[in-house]
Amino acid sequence: MYNYLPSTDSQKSEMLKSLNLKSIDELYSSVPHHLIVENLDIPEGISEFELVSKMKDIANKNTVFATVFRGAGAYRHFIPSIVKHSVSKESFVTAYTPYQPEISQGILQSIFEYQTNICELTGMDVSNASVYDGASAAAEAVSMCRNNKRTKALISGTVDPRVISVIKTYCDAADAELVVFGEKDGLSDLDSLVEMLDETVSSVYIQQPNFYGLIEDCVRVSDIISKSGAKFIMGVNPIAMAILKTPGEVGADIAVGEGQPLGMPLSFGGPFLGFMASKRELLRNLPGRIVGQTKDKNGKRAFVLTLQAREQHIRRDKATSNICSNQALCATTASAYLAAMGPNGLLEVAKQCLSKAHYLKDKLTDLGFSPVYKGEFFHEFLTYSPVPTNIVLEHLEKHGILGGLPLGNRILWCATEVNTRQEIDRMVALLAEVVK
Amino acid sequence: MKLIFEKSVEGRHCASLPKNDVPEFELGDELRRSHPPRLPEVSENELSRHYTSLERRSFGVNSGFFPLGSCTMKYNPKVNEDIAKLEGFTEIHPLAPVNSVSGCIEVLELLKKLLLEITGMDNLTLQPSAGAQGELTGIMMIKKYHQSRNDNRDKIIIPDSAHGTNPATASMCGMKTINIPSNSEGRVDISRLKEVAGEDTAGLMLTNPNTLGVFEKDVLEITDIIHKSGGLNYFDGANLNAIMGVVRPGDMGFDCVHLNLHKTFSTPHGGGGPGSGVLACKEVLSEFLPYPNFFNTSDFYKTEDIPEKSIGRISGFYGNFLVYLKALCYILSLGKTSIPLSAKTAVLNSNYFKNLLSKKYNIPFPNDCMHEFVISMKDEAKNKGVTANHIAKMLIDRNIHPPTVYFPLIVKEALMIEPAETEAKELLDEVAEIFLEIYDIAMNDPEMAKAAPINTEISQPDEVLAARKPVLNFYDEENVDV
Structure with missing residues (x-):
């Protein structure tokens, strides 16, 4: 038993005595007596040593694959040691939301730097301090575009199905309509988008690259939407932003995405990072914390939480979002990662993702895993499988390789900068065994 | 302190990646962004120092007493x-x-x-x-x-x-x-x-x-x-x-x-x-x-x-x-005995601390308080101009994280205090003394209270300016004059 309680029994007695009490239980006199738990049915506590060995045993029951070719919303990238060390600092880890600017300039500045980085990556004007994950960022973006006249949101069928699901959950709660429009050759069907756009549409959501890894024609999407009065929301992969046209360049109104590739390990899906940025005119609709620069009473540069009139603790039932805690430490992680990489490093990561994925695709095509779609892609692509997918993937797993994500008789593959040519060739050789 | 962008020097490197070992694939120009993102270019040493400086300007549970009401700032075990x-x-x-x-x-x-x-x-x-x-x-x-x-x-x-x-x-x-x-x-x-x-x-x-x-x-x-x-x-x-x-x-x-x-x-x-x-x-x-x-x-x-x-x-x-x-x-560490014991200790700490502070501070709802309690500075604000915020800022000068201020809304000039169970009696005694001392100083010399904090790198940032002319990223400054 290890309980982190410092006061000794005799100190506690003194404290009780000063309150004219005989036992702590008297402090619970306003709790109906029969509700007090007599025998909490959980095990007795264990020592730190026992805890570590128990948790190591549990961790060892998981399989850590030496090689991963699976993405689909969670990506394995190289994380420099400096990133992990920077964000493990105790005062970052154990701080609360920076309500008191005088003793929180470090956290506030790190968020301000994060906001700058996100604006640079996405080409947007303003960023918030983060939301929970990419999916909830998407849902919050859809919510912030809705108004009394425009109640319907459109989303492409090529978006990650988990993201569509989360948006739908938020829309259902608000009694708002979410309509999924079709796909053509693995890309958003823009003809059907044109047909569906009317004056009730509040926003259109497109993912770049899309769930199949394909690069959407967002310039054309933007062109179509701009005449309609609806807002264009782009869900983007942050690594791809080093190389692809940004939401700012194509004319999107809001950019959101999953920030996990920016220095966060896979971690069974969390904590990840939802990033969210927009054009300046939508600033006052953005949910969540925002850090701003100002001056202190002596004219010195200072950072504060700002524009709080948007938020729940001021607006209460008039607020459009209830978010308060976000993923601040993950935002700091992303910033440290981007600083460690720099513009050239990030571009190199993106280029290697692109090159390795194309090398992998060529090799797989030769083996009979033919691509489902012809479009240009970033670091993921979908192929048919010449043999049942479970046979393919189980064979790879036996050899320490997590293959692509099975989708029916197709497989969604992913390669990043951490996949070496040797790994790719080895996997291809293993696949040749099952294809025969 | 400089922003990381102000430390950036074109061409400087930090992380190293292996050389690309497959044929390079080029994307068509029509798909590519026209300018690279203006991310920082720093060395690993600079990056390490940058985050060390930022950490020094942050306050965590490790830094000192952190009685932020309704936030339960208890010790976070390292294991x-x-x-x-x-x-x-x-x-x-x-x-x-x-x-x-x-x-x-x-x-x-x-x-x-x-x-x-x-x-x-x-x-x-x-x-x-x-x-x-x-x-x-x-x-x-x-x-x-x-x-x-x-x-x-x-x-x-x-x-x-x-x-x-x-x-x-x-x-x-x-x-x-x-x-x-x-x-x-x-x-x-x-x-x-x-x-x-x-x-x-x-x-x-x-x-x-x-x-x-x-x-x-x-x-x-x-x-x-x-x-x-x-x-x-x-x-x-x-x-x-x-x-x-x-x-x-x-x-x-x-x-x-x-x-x-x-x-x-x-x-x-x-x-x-x-x-x-x-x-x-x-x-x-x-x-x-x-x-x-x-x-x-x-x-x-x-x-x-x-x-x-x-x-x-x-x-x-x-x-x-x-x-x-x-x-x-x-x-798993605390288990059957220490889970309820922690709750009870939190309640004891809070009541003990409340009792110490009640010598000077007004606690409008003093009865049956559990793990936290709320002070009101309403009278002091009215009589001397000393507000909850002034007390909060004075605490900062004594290396104490202020309580939650101006919440709950039903108490005027509220200071909401939650001393978690992981604080020792002698620490509570010590910080209670500081709370009481600050109270006297503020009441005797309200101007001193209004000047706080004085020991921090910045003091009383202009929040109205921040909201009126929002500068929300480093490159904004080119466009907006603060």
């Missing part, structure tokens, strides 16, 4: 951080085959079992990433429950002492908020509750102990009134630390509860997150829980075929896994 860094947890893909993630599933199931016992509930989801998302999940489920019975109830009853997230959550679910006032004891006004509860009541959101630190002793009557009206009861777990393992929301008539694992169960708050807002419920709400709910099926990831009654997915994957992993470690 839990180490465990959350084990490769067997960090290197697991969320869509890896089920047979390769049995350790993760064991974590989920162990934690589920422990939290259900502690809350007195029947089922739960670990998906919500923060308390506010847990609230949202709970109210979505209550809405769906009524919808499934073809009942159009759309009112959520919320006491005036509630956190702002409660009414905002109700709005996000298309519900209207009915505010009920507190009585002279700082508790729910039962007669008013009876008046407003009726056939349009979807539910009640209650924090207990409430934000004044007062336990709602009529809680059984309160939850019964709502149940009889056909509504459901939601327990806001922000203040669970007062009663963890001592009395259970499930035994008090609540149908669901969210837990802030980053408060009650010691996972660190990270300067604003990531947290974890587990939502636990009674059987009556179980079928409305988010999807996917634990690992009953082998191919859960292949489909978004969400059961009709489930509210759907609330998280891209399964919530903040590494965060709730730390909460599991905490509960």
